[in-house]
Amino acid sequence: MSAPARPTAEPRWLRWLLIGSALLFLALNLALPLAAVFVEGLRKGLATYVAAISEPDAISALRLTLTVAAIAVPLNIVIGLAASWAIAKFDFRFKSVLVTLIDLPFSVSPVVSGLIYVLLFGLQGWFGAALRDHDIQVIFAVPGLVLATIFITFPFVARELIPLMEEQGRDEEEAALSLGASGLSTFWHVTLPNVRWGLLYGVLLCNARAMGEFGAVSVVSGHIRGRTNTLPLHIEILYNEYNFAAAFAVASLLAGLALVTLVLKSLLEWRFAEQLAGKSH
């Protein structure tokens, strides 16, 4: 298409130069690393690949990753819905302070996110002695992994829902309530359908982070093979043992999860742009 040159359009050669350099940069910086995961994973052949992802340690790492996400994500959904309801449907003082506190985990280094639970529940931690007396282990055990993951993923659902519910206002809920609907059925039949795509969007990102978190869980896990290793930690162990093909094979599972997340996220953005916060314009 050769439109006549408009004074506010770049000349054709410049346009293609810009597109070309952007694509080259993205190819080098994003596409190539992604491709490397799959190519390196399959380098020693399909048999090695299958063996790497089906050995007992990999399976137990996968199971642990799924368990941690299965606890952290639903909890974050409940908290996110509660927080957005309280913040969007009511006026109160210090609202912006509360929102900042909810967002806070995003600005904390993953390593520090793990460290705080060591300070609380580690052997010399605040609750360390009490836990030991009751024979409860949090650090170097599954509860620690879950806690660190909840901390890291805490803002995802809430920060998607709060602006969305604020945008939608309170009229529909007030209408339903004045027509005699109960609070719960108002939430269930009015609010939830209005925010479902935004909720799904937040859950997607929350889940991707929960399953892929490395730094925070690395600090609290203790790296006990077959017991406290999640998939990302299992990758690190394999890699440090110079078992590169196996490390990349397991990594390709997580890269696959990332791709699925991206596809679903993009579908939501294209189909339901108006029903996602801040993405309607």
Place this chain on the structure above:
Amino acid sequence: MQRRRSIIPGFGLTMGITVFAVSVIVLIPLSAIFVTTAGMSFDEFVAAALSKRALSAYRLSFGAAAVAAAVNAVFGLLTAWVLVRYEFAGKRVVSALVDLPFALPTAVAGIALTALYAPNGWIGRWLVPLGVDIAFTPRGVVVALIFVGLPFVVRTVEPVLADLGADVEEAAATLGASRWQTFVHVILPAIAPALVTGCALAFARAVGEYGSVIFIAGNMPFRSEIAPLLIVVQLEQFNTAGATAIAATMLVISFALLFAINMLQVWQRRLRAV
């Protein structure tokens, strides 16, 4: 406004859950860092948080994050520009791919980048003979942080660029400005707040980044050891106090950054509202 009693129920319940969750999950755990630090003597704190090794780790973490943010300012703006202004085949796929660093676990990104830039890697084998070592040097840290930070810049600049009215550019052209002059004097000032905010977000994330960096960095003390790694090293040596002192230093800096970013966003909103 006087507090009007809302007919919407559930304030007590939802507020209760929220405050409880924020306290138990965020506030109490984070306060542990500062309470533990407060229990240390001043000399003890300085010895741990401001040791030579810690100082060179901060220098690397903040320096590499700054360089990566600068690179992302250029290429993030370029990417946002191309995605907003031009049509080309596969644009939707490219746009989805920009978010890859948000979705890809950091450990996976770390080993993938190392596979590319190691001396026998896909890119490294061409660069190392030219004398450009990237993996296992501070340059490797920068490469990883560029990867991690890119979507922050693109996603912050994109909506502002898309909102920019054609009329100002047309006016500039009518008045005889060249395309470059229009870009520098009309477009760039309008998107500058968003660009700065995006870079600040990328910088804040990069400073604390761990997983994508440690595989490619080489992790040599005083040379390619980032601050989060030093915290882990201290913990592995059962020096919890030392780890906490470094963490407290980094947290204070992160919170200062967070505050600055919030101010930037207020500034940006005010400019957009005009």
